[in-house]
Amino acid sequence: LGVLRNTVNVSGNRPDGASMATVSYTKDIPLSVVALLSAVKSTTATSIISAGQQVPYRVTVANTGNAAISNLTVADPLVGMALSSGDINGNMKLDVGETWTYTGTYTVLQSDIDNYGNPLATGVLRNTAIVAGKAPNSSDVGTSTNTVTLPLSAVTSFSLSKSSPVTVISSVGQLVPYTVTVRNTGNTAISNIVVSDPMISTVLTSGDANGNGKLDVGETWTYNGTYAVKQSDIDNNGSPAASGYLINTVSASGRKPDGTTAGTLSYSKDIQVVLLTSLNVVKSSTLTSITSAGQQVPYTITVRNTGNAAISSVAVNDPMISTALASGDSNGNMKLDVGETWTYTGTYTVKQSDIDNNGNTPVLGVLRNTVNVSGNRPDGASMATVSYTKDIPLSVVALLSA
Template sequence: AANDTNGDGFPEAGETVTYTFSVKNTGNIRLENVKINDSYIGVVNLAIVPSTLDPGQTGNAQVTYTITQIDIQNGVIYNSALGQGNTPPTVDDPDGTTVNDTSKDPTNPSTPGDPYYDPTCPDCTVVPLPNNPKIAIVKEIASFSGDINNAKVGDVISYLFTVTNIGNTVLTNVRVTDPMPGLSTPSLDPADVANSTGDLDGNGSLDLHEKWLYRANYTITTSDIAKGKVVNQALAEATGPPTPVDPTGKDVSDLSDGSSPTGDDPTVLDINGCKVIAHNALSPNGDSKNDIFKIDGIECYPQNTVEIYNRWGVIVFHTNGYDNTANAFNGYSNGRAVVKQSAGLPTGTYYYIIKYVDSDSKEQSSAGYLYLSMQ
């Protein structure tokens, strides 16, 4: 098994595997200059101790191999060694005889049907290197064009996405989707993303520890203002390399967090903009100033009712769906108790009642006095 130097539970390039070699003289004559060759791990003419073996004697050697990123991508190391020795010269064999044998691993767990079994090298030493493909996405609020304490329809939130490869393998088919209406779907193709920065390959892949940055904008709607916040999460997805365990590669994903690569909390922007505030004076004299009874925030709650009463408690104006434009009080009555509805109401103080259903489907109300000047 790999030596997990950093203790994270997964092998990484730069960590090591320790190989122990044992060579036994199974013949009936002494072997000299016994050595080992293993091309995969770079062992050439490695001498064992002792290097001369009498019949039945065993020699040993140990080598530390440094894992490469290619090994990690493959998800496994297959290798075999060649043990070699020479018999001493004799009258009949003055040069001696070279004997050799290919290694076998008695602890090799792979058998036919096992994902790590390689029929081309059934006796290979097998070191599984479990892949750990991981992706992380952070979706931050980079800027807000308006005032969060007085947000308006049309204000823009600028989001910054940071997609990072935090695993131990290269990721391919990297993609980011965002369900927020009107928000561009991020892509890892620089040809399609003019504002991208970072180390991009242009092929939808992320190398180890690479980051990909992207900005996208979202425009505030009436519904957002009514809710008092904008809540959203993006999704990053990718595929790890094919391995014996995952022949097609392991699919990984991550929901965005507002600040941390390891978190999964939605990105939230709290805004104020739907406070119902009635302006308590109007003067509909045609100067385009205070010509209507203005109720800030009422457009956020289309399910509303506005009533206005005169000093004697007689209703002089009533409407549903007040909107500050086409459906608004401009000093003229529509109350049935008024004799001449088309005539402007007299200057004076009136009483209003505003009722509306909020974003939580709860009925709210406010009331107060309104001064009307018809001069």
């Protein structure tokens, strides 16, 4: 092997006609056998953006030597490559000048993105094709290796929302159910999801379908919790105070596949606080009739908060007596709290004119005393004045002696 051999044979006859022995000569010319191939791998894709993405690959193998190559193999660790064209004569040899084309498609895995590349943490999808074959003398043709590297776009993002079916806050102890949803809007899984709510304890109720503890691409996790309205929420006209709303802000955070933070999002749900302020005022006296000037008439005034919010700056105005708060402000906060009843007392001294005029109003025959009570709502607005009138009959006895 390895030569071009040419043998010549010469024969003839002697003068007597007998044949001469054949004379041979062989000439060997060394052969220069060059078995070479080149391989190029390519793809029409420009980047990796999502799991399930189809990445088409093409490998072209050309015979660049002067001898046919047999037993051609194309090895690809990611893709099964299939011969699609090139073996024109069907002899299963890569003949001189031939170019064979192999094709295959890779389906991007979620792990490729979550691991930030393949190989791990490289930021790229790297695919290498190895092409080999046999020379005519069955020796190995030098291996041709070609690599295609595609940049990987890893986008870690999520959305956060909070909702409640309750539209207004109107009473202490009112239960306000909240639903918090966290959705993966990127292309990588998010780990270490933490939902923080300063007002309620949230519980994951659904969403982690595969139970891997990661917010996978496209998953939505749902958390639930319930808040019980406090009297202070209403008395302070909201939480924060003076806002007019029950404002509940939830935050959520997580981590990217490489362990770095995925950021923190916040979402606030505002529910209006409705102030229903009302007073009940009653004025009474233990005296049942007026009989003489100088008579002492004791009055008791009760002011009860019948609404849903504390009332400040309570003012009791009685034109006939000086009133003093006797009891009711149990916590000493100077606010008429919900359900509290404040009691005021005062005494009137009957005048001679009350009797001489048969009363102190156009309505004859009674001693009329009207009290007016006012106050302010938690939002600072003045409440409508509430009045109560107490009439005590006069016993007028006109006598004379002569």
